[in-house]
Amino acid sequence: DGGITQSPKYLFRKEGQNVTLSCEQNLNHDAMYWYRQDPGQGLRLIYYSQIVNDFQKGDIAEGYSVSREKKESFPLTVTSAQKNPTAFYLCASSIEKAWNQPQHFGDGTRLSIL
Amino acid sequence: EDQVTQSPEALRLQEGESSSLNCSYTVSGLRGLFWYRQDPGKGPEFLFTLYSAGEEKEKERLKATLTKKESFLHITAPKPEDSATYLCAVQAKRGYSTLTFGKGTMLLVSP
Numbered sequence: 001d002g003g004i005t006q007s008p009k010y011l012f013r014k015e016g017q018n019v020t021l022s023c024e025q026n027l028n029h030d031a032m033y034w035y036r037q038d039p040g041q042g043l044r045l046i047y048y049s050q051i052v053n054d055f056q057k058g059d060i061a062e063g064y065s066v067s068r069e070k071k072e073s074f075p076l077t078v079t080s081a082q083k084n085p086t087a088f089y090l091c092a093s094s095i096e097k098a099w100n101q102p103q104h105f106g107d108g109t110r111l112s113i114l
Numbered sequence: 115e116d117q118v119t120q121s122p123e124a125l126r127l128q129e130g131e132s133s134s135l136n137c138s139y140t141v142s143g144l145r146g147l148f149w150y151r152q153d154p155g156k157g158p159e160f161l162f163t164l165y166s167a168g169e170e171k172e173k174e175r176l177k178a179t180l181t182k183k184e185s186f187l188h189i190t191a192p193k194p195e196d197s198a199t200y201l202c203a204v205q206a207k208r209g210y211s212t213l214t215f216g217k218g219t220m221l222l223v224s225p
Contacts, residue, residue: 004157040123041217042118042201045213050210100146101163102160103213104160108156
């Protein structure tokens with residue numbers, strides 16, 4: 001089945017620690033995205049990538065980093081500089097060349113602070 | 115700046131009681147408006163894309179409509195399994211435009 005796989009489902013971070021969230025897709029999509037969702041808030045864009053080896057900051061990129069070395073993979077690192085990392089993180093992908101196409105989402109990673 | 119406002123924030127319905135969810139938007143040229151359904155602890159699931167005013171899309175008990183300022187998601191004779199949070203997002207026409215999401219409407223359908 002084609003889809004987007006996020007792992008782990010739950011993640012705990014200690015103070016001062018960097019953690020990496022995994023996102024893999026087998027939809028052959030060019031574009032990938034990371035969002036953060038907080039209770040009662042809309043999805044906020046952290047980073048996005050239209051093509052391998054290229055990515056752009058979204059609205060709330062501070063304290064986060066990404067890489068896009070392979071088309072299928074777009075990992076997100078939550079660094080110690082992110083002072084309020086507790087949230088639900090969602091990865092999405094879409095066909096970049098066909099505008100108006102919807103983004104498809106994984107089932108998220110819930111990050112909490114120990 | 116693109117903006118999306120969804121109302122109500124929460125809605126409780128009895129099974130079979132039809133209603134509508136609203137998504138008001140401000141965008142400098144609409145490329146597309148998207149509706150998603152999100153179950154607790156899951157990622158959003160795509161429902162519809164609407165491109166121009168007057169357009170309508172249907173899927174089972176759901177029908178989405180679009181005007182120049184807002185979109186409605188009509189739910190006809192809802193069932194408990196329709197309970198979820200419904201998200202609306204817009205994409206603007208300028209360049210490579212990302213999505214702007216509303217905060218969602220949490221729908222609870224009681225048997």
